[in-house]
Amino acid sequence: MLKSNPLVFEICSGSGKLSHTLNKYSINSIPIDHSRNRHATWWPTVSIDMAVSEQCSIILEAVLNREVDLLFFALPCGTCSRARERKLSSTHHGPPPLRSNEWPRGLPQLSGPDLAKVLTANKIYDNCTVLIEAALSKGIDIIIENPKNSSFGNWKPLRTC
Numbered sequence: 001m002l003k004s005n006p007l008v009f010e011i012c013s014g015s016g017k018l019s020h021t022l023n024k025y026s027i028n029s030i031p032i033d034h035s036r037n038r039h040a041t042w043w044p045t046v047s048i049d050m051a052v053s054e055q056c057s058i059i060l061e062a063v064l065n066r067e068v069d070l071l072f073f074a075l076p077c078g079t080c081s082r083a084r085e086r087k088l089s090s091t092h093h094g095p096p097p098l099r100s101n102e103w104p105r106g107l108p109q110l111s112g113p114d115l116a117k118v119l120t121a122n123k124i125y126d127n128c129t130v131l132i133e134a135a136l137s138k139g140i141d142i143i144i145e146n147p148k149n150s151s152f153g154n155w156k157p158l159r160t161c
Contacts, residue, residue, distance in 0.1 A: 006069035009059060011128065012050060012076060016043040032059070051123040056131065063134045071135050073128055074145040079106075079121040 006027060010019045013031030020042035022029035031041065034049040048055045062068045084097040098118050099106055106118035135142050 007067065008070045008072060009062070009068050010072045010074065011059070011131070012074045012124070013037075013041075013045060014074060015039040016041045016045050018072060018074075019043045050127050051120050053123075053127055056127040059131055060134055063131060063138060063140060066138055066140065068135075068140060070141045070143065071131060072143045072145070073132075075128060076121060076124060077146065079118050080125075 008019070008022055008027060008029040010016065010029055010031045013019060013033045014037065016031030016033075016039075019029035019031040023043060029043075031043050031045040032048050032050075033039075033041075033045055034051075035047045037045065048058060050056060059068075059071075063071070079098045084095050086094070088094040096114075097107070098110060098114055105122055106115065110118055132142055132144075134140075
């Protein structure tokens with residue numbers, strides 16, 4: 001249950017629409033995304049690269065000190081999307097899967113740009129898992145957007161939370 005004047009961190013916020021909406025209703029929310037965010041933002045956004053552990057430590061410190069009341073994760077889904085498993089038509093598959101239930105950290109045959117995308121996403125997921133575990137240990141609420149349509153739910157450390 002959120003307190004009367006909660007603070008929400010919207011992690012991997014993209015446009016920051018959630019923070020914009022929450023702030024409109026007097027709920028303090030801070031959108032957080034990397035400096036290369038291509039979305040037009042709806043609310044001033046704090047630049048933290050979730051793939052860089054040292055930058056994530058700022059969020060971790062706020063969690064450990066119970067300065068935040070809710071973490072909302074809108075994790076990048078490009079490499080984890082279950083849509084990659086579906087054919088677009090009888091002749092065209094679309095982008096190939098990069099992960100599987102057996103290989104949640106990336107298929108072993110990946111190379112080039114696909115491997116780079118998966119490795120960067122893995123760093124983001126690892127850092128977010130640390131935040132999730134810390135939040136849960138401190139009784140801080142979390143929300144993960146769209147976990148059923150993502151293989152992020154197979155992330156081994158997350159399955160133990």
